Amino acid sequence: MPTTMERTPVTRRLSRALVASVITAATLTPACRDDAASSADPFPYSPWTATGPEVRIGAVEGDPDHVFGPVMGLEPGPDGLIYSRHAGEGTIRRWTADGRAAGTVGRAGEGPGEFEMLGYIGFFGDTLWAWDYGPYRASYFNLDGEFLGSVSPPFDFGSPEGIPPRPTRPFRDGTFLGGAPIHAHLVATGKLTESPVVRMDAEGNTLTLLWMHPVETRDQLSLMNDDGFGGMFGSQPFHDAVTYTVFEDGLIVVERRAWTGEGEPVVTLTRIDLAGDTVFQRRIPYTPVPLPAERVDSAIRAITDAWHRPGSGDSKGALEARIREATYKPSYLAAVGGVSVREDGNIWLRRYSPVESDTGERFNEWWILTIDGDPMGRARLPIGLRVMHVDEEVIWGTVRDDLDVDYIVRYRLVKGGADSRETGMAPAAPQTGLRCTAAKT
Helix, strand or coil: CCECCCCCCCCCCCCCCCCHHHCCCCCCCCCCEEEECCCCCCCCCCCEEEEEEEEEECCCCCCHHHCCCCCCEEEECCCCCEEEEECCCCEEEEECCCCCEEEEECEECCCCCEECCEEEEEEECCEEEEEECCCCEEEEECCCCCEEEEECCCCCCCECCECCCEEEEECCCCCEEEECCCCHHHHHCCCCCEEEEEEECCCCCEEEEEEEEECCHHHEEEEECCCCCCEEEEECCCCCCCEEEEECCEEEEEECCCCCCCCCCEEEEEEEECCCCEEEEEEEECCCCECCHHHHHHHHHHHHHHHCCCCCCCCHHHHHHHHHHHCCCCCECCCEEEEEECCCCCEEEEECCCEEECCCCEEEEEEEECCCCCEEEEEEEECCCEEEEECCCEEEEEEECCCCCEEEEEEEEECCHHHHHHHCCCCCCCCCCEEECCCCC
16 A cells, blocks of 8 residues: 655654663674675575474454454563564464464553553563563563553654654664665655665764665655655555665675666675674675566556555546556566564575476475574475464464465474585485476566
């Protein structure tokens, strides 16, 4: 769905309370190196797979403990429970490993221990933290779900001439990740070309510039109003913008622009520590997948159906023509669709397009690297499984039924040849019996 223009900034009074129980020293990695991949296929090992689901949590009706809204994230707790984040409900649910309800943490509201716009969650030792995008506040809880306190770093909302960074999540040492909002109309008009990602203290002061996030007009789908200010904005269907993810020691930045037909097709992976230094940079080669014209047509029709409002002005045909003109249509698909740093420290990169076996079975493929950026293996997991947590033996994630109802699921992780480097087994050919295929839009 399209999004509208930004709201007028509103001044808020922000608390400066500090929770001492989560302030511990952070360990940084000072080393820095630049390594280029030397193999045409850096993942020549038998793929990891998944069996299951062994556990399925959720229901359309009945037991209220198992009827819940969309799951925005899953985090394992040090108590052996799985914590699920439900922004629409303003609460965090807890589950045992076999799928039994184990209570909730927090609730919707504006008071202490309550959430207006529940964002990311995580753990610092035995302390659960939860970020609230409403008051820009980090709330902390013990493993019994009791509220310990909160921190709300103050910040400047800025003006049309400049938008300073604001906090977006806490780090273990009591500092915060900060970022400036990327406003749609500024990107659409080319007035915003990069946005700072910083480290802030609890008083809202910028300590370190970690990285400048580049943005381009092609990175979002924009239909501007005639006055050049408002309009409809959404995601490009074939987006390949530079992306990043956060872990407790810094950032992982992924440059994944679609191949243009010139030079070597690579994905560039960069790790940046909390001092803003580059720890490593990896170039991962891959085989490009062409973007089929029929997939472009399908995506444009879907966006038109979602955006069209009868009686709103443009006819459906005129709207489709505008969307087609504004749609970014690279010749090839991006290699990577998503990135995540897992609990064990490994980096998982999800391929943009699934792979398909000779029998017609389709899988989402993930590239797996160590936290040092070394290729470790690949995983082929079921289509429809949104992977949210991986450990040594299991995968936690969500699937949706035909009614778009979320279910939390647990799969058994079956490792392939990524372990063969340690056991001395010969690696299997990575592409035998498989081909890249364009996912349906």
